[in-house]
Amino acid sequence: VEEEEDEVQDQEQAGQAKQGEQHQTAAICCGGVLLPWRKAALFVDNAGPDVVLGMLPLARVLLGAGVQVVLLANRGLTLNDITASELSELLQRAAQSDPRDMLAPALTRGSLRVVSSGSDMPVIDLTQLSQEAVDATADCDLVILEGMGRAIETNLHAAFTCDSLKLGLIKHPEVAALLGGRMYDCVCKYDRGVVW
Numbered sequence: 001v002e003e004e005e006d007e008v009q010d011q012e013q014a015g016q017a018k019q020g021e022q023h024q025t026a027a028i029c030c031g032g033v034l035l036p037w038r039k040a041a042l043f044v045d046n047a048g049p050d051v052v053l054g055m056l057p058l059a060r061v062l063l064g065a066g067v068q069v070v071l072l073a074n075r076g077l078t079l080n081d082i083t084a085s086e087l088s089e090l091l092q093r094a095a096q097s098d099p100r101d102m103l104a105p106a107l108t109r110g111s112l113r114v115v116s117s118g119s120d121m122p123v124i125d126l127t128q129l130s131q132e133a134v135d136a137t138a139d140c141d142l143v144i145l146e147g148m149g150r151a152i153e154t155n156l157h158a159a160f161t162c163d164s165l166k167l168g169l170i171k172h173p174e175v176a177a178l179l180g181g182r183m184y185d186c187v188c189k190y191d192r193g194v195v196w
Helices: 002-022 049-064 084-096 103-109 131-137 148-153 173-179
Strands: 026-030 033-037 039-043 068-073 112-116 142-146 163-169 186-191
Touching: 039 049, 049 068, 049 084, 049 103, 049 142, 068 084, 068 131, 084 103, 084 112, 103 112, 112 131, 142 148, 148 163, 148 173, 148 186
Parallel strands: 039 068, 039 142, 068 112, 142 163
Antiparallel strands: 026 033, 163 186
């Protein structure tokens, strides 16, 4: 009888585990709190280390948790920001050398893609996105804005109906003074989505 009870209990646990695996949203541990996201929009900033060592690894983490990722970059050249065409080329090259082989399959499935934001400025006005960007991000439940211009100067206090994360480094004394911070302070602001 005990063996039968143990077997039933094991089957129940296996069923619960399978049900958890089939859950359609991914849960990512963030500060000890589980947050469910299905699709994330990542607004990238600078070319070079910012994107290669920052946003692409973040995209891989999200993909590994089952989150679809849309990488949004500028349409045209501005300062040292990466453009959508440059990011597409970089992503293809990164996919070829990805040691865990996550990027290439995600690109093939369409769960990772690059979209032009429509901007050619170092800041971003989210009311002026390209139609392609609007369509690609309409069902996102996480928005990540990276860089001083996008995350701090123009959208730090922006409210979204989905979760948002604003990441940036303060590089201007005026911005530091306005925020009561210092030069080269990091800003990391997470907000839960608001219900209108």
